[in-house]
Amino acid sequence: MKNIYPLLLGLTLFLLSSCEELFEYHPNQIILQDDERDLTARNLAKLESQQPGDTLHLLLMGDTQRFYDAASAFVDKANTFPHIDFVIHQGDISDFGLSQEFKWVHNIMKGLKWPYLTVVGNHDMLANGRKVYRQMYGDFNYSFVYGHTKFVMIDTNGREYGFNGKVPDLDWLSKELTRQPGDTWHQAIVVSHMPPYDGDFDTSLELPFHETLKESDRVQLSLHGHIHNWRTEETYDNTILYHATTTVKKRGFTYLKVWRGGFEIERIAY
Template identity: 35%
Template sequence: MKTLNRRQLCGWLAFLLLLPFSSCDLFDYHPYEGNVTYKNLTAENVARIKALESTFPAQATLKFAFISDTHNFFEEKEAMVKDINSRNVAFVLHGGDITNYGFTDEFERSHRVLSKLNAPYVTVIGNHDCLGDGDKIYQAMYGPLNHSFTFKNNKFIFLNSNFLEFDASVPDLDYLQRELQAPADITNKFVVAHISPDHGEANPAKAMGYATLMQQFTVGLSLHGHIHGHTVRQPYNDGITYLTTASANKRNYVMVTVTGNTITHEVITF
């Protein structure tokens, strides 16, 4: 069960501080209102990805962009979209923190920018997206908090890792294990979670279980955001690479290239 904690109280406090300005039409409607304009965006974008898969050459190189923590950096987000559109990517993965406070208005404004991408984008929920009723708005707009899709010989697993905003059941390692038990023809696995398991705000009781599953199933890349900076590490010295991409205001993101079973990545500055 989700409980109200320090981060969520801060979100409500920020909203209350903004109330005196509400007469200036700061929000068109209550920012926690669940009546979203856009719905089921994850399913919609995954359907676009699967349609591409049906025409994608069997031995072709796959390229996708990994972005995160776009928050309300709208100017930088527009520039990022423009840069990604100038490159040949199959799709875009978003590592969470689409918003600052989990407001409906923020989610919808962010989507209006991200929908300008030529390629479909798929998200995981970030801790800022959970504030107040943000998790409910996220689910109404995007879909399940944990989800996955496949593309050729690649599987992408999206895992809610926001332990402090939920409870001790997060992240759901049973779900992660089931999804990692992929058919033999899936040779590359990617896990996208906003917070890396060794971070101080991750669930400490599940960190080693998370890492053990990643090593057991030879995950190609563990993809994260949250810290607003780019890092590439192997924190458990087990051969599994944990990559974090920067926030949008740093004006860079990561391009991942997959050729057969070989995975490479580079920072793109825009």
């Protein structure tokens, strides 16, 4: 009998080494395939290969968390549209910040006919979520130009930084909203998970955030998720429209059309 123990030990080590891709040994462990990395850059490259028209067509959704059936149903509905330029996931991709949650949602979202881009949500910063998001998607703050419009994607999850007065990064935001010689964009749309009127937004930056958008003279629209409900209003001084899209759990998303100098918002139930 004593000779069986080395055999069992050897078999155990073999199974552990050969099944590395099948199991995560700790919920915070990050095991990503090559095609699950740098998704922001990959999808921006897809956008660069597209030709934007005079009117841009976008779908806005978010707060997928553990609502995988609802997220799958969203993809099915989105793919019925004849043309969409891209989809924006407005944060809370995950519920607990676990890499497997991000992977499950991406496995659903990659079924879209259209590129999709994201902003980071407060739930995406739990546990090891910050590292997962950076590896899977990329920077928390980034921007891109598509046709006549610049999209500025910014981290506004102030509570997750202890309301330190630095998130959102208003200096970065102001620079992104300032046109430089040679810039081709005419207007900007700001996208974040946390709307400025929410209690999880750093209250010391709430009005400065709005003033930054207003003073740029380039922003008419700011897009958000987080509140798990619809809310569309000019919250402060009737200069910027703040639009929040409900969670996929409630089977809703936004169909947004954008043209030079204007936009149209449609709430879609599915």
